[in-house]
Amino acid sequence: MTTFPDMIVTMDKVVHDEEGAKFHWTLTGTNTGPSGTGKHVRISGYELWKIDNDGLIGESKGHFDVAEYEQQLHG
Numbered sequence: 001m002t003t004f005p006d007m008i009v010t011m012d013k014v015v016h017d018e019e020g021a022k023f024h025w026t027l028t029g030t031n032t033g034p035s036g037t038g039k040h041v042r043i044s045g046y047e048l049w050k051i052d053n054d055g056l057i058g059e060s061k062g063h064f065d066v067a068e069y070e071q072q073l074h075g
Contacts, residue, residue, distance in 0.1 A: 003036065004029030012044065021049040023060075031073055041072045 001007060007029035015022050024046045031037045045064025052058030 003031060003033040004041070005033055006030050019048055021051060023047040023049060037073055039073055041069065043069050043072065 004027075007027060009025050009027050012024040012026055015024070024044070026042065026044045028040070028042045030040050043064055045062060047060045047062050049057045050059040
């Protein structure tokens with residue numbers, strides 16, 4: 001979060017498919033943290049959630065286009 005002090009993460013949707021529950025999100029922010037590039041980033045992705053026996057998120061694995069993120073950050 002120090003990388004993007006003005007970070008905003010919005011929820012696009014939550015779906016359930018054969019892989020499990022997916023939280024789709026969009027992150028926007030400006031890389032003005034320590035050693036920042038000053039570049040504005042807007043990237044979308046999703047978290048694949050495994051729900052535990054208590055109905056809580058027991059595991060979350062993030063997915064996003066790393067090449068697109070790097071292009072926006074450094075390109």
